[in-house]
Amino acid sequence: MHSPNGLDACDRRILAALTADCRASLREIGEIVGLSQTPLLRRIRRMEADGVILGYGARLDEAELGLGISVFVAITLSTQSEDVIGAFEREIVKAPEVMSCFLMTGGSDYLLRVVVPSLHVYEQFLTRTLTRLPGVAHIQSSFALRSVIQRTAPSLI
Secondary structure, three states, X not given: OOOOOOOOHHHHHHHHHHHHOOOOOHHHHHHHHOOOHHHHHHHHHHHHHOOXXXXXXXXXXXXXXXXXXXXXXXXXXXXXXXXXXXXXXXXXXXXXXXXXXXXXXXXXXEXXXXXXXXXXXXXXXXXXXXXXXXXXXXXXXXXXXXXXXXXXXXXXX
16 A cells, blocks of 8 residues: 555555665665665665655764754744745855754744754854844744654654
């Protein structure tokens, strides 16, 4: 049975296997999902072409890299005009400290996840970068105490 996005149960098993270990060989994934390598590769290539699979990567331990402070930053803009939103988005993607940025509904316009090595570095990022971004009217920072879960993909099975 195909879902609205065109994925069937076999595609979902392939995606689950890839998210569990994207370095697994085609043979290993084929054994898990019950396909030989040729049809498996055909399905993977189709999902890549369709934009279901966006890429492959390693999960890094931010603390081991010296980036032990994770901050969630709610940004409210002075206005929600296309010009201000566009200017903000063009600039925020340039900040390497920002791991993710979401346009939001509700009390703030954007929610960022920022990683830094220290409070001092966050203070510099706040005063030298965030407060200088186009249209920023309000900034609220919340510091994560610890990570409970960080999934790389939603459950597919």
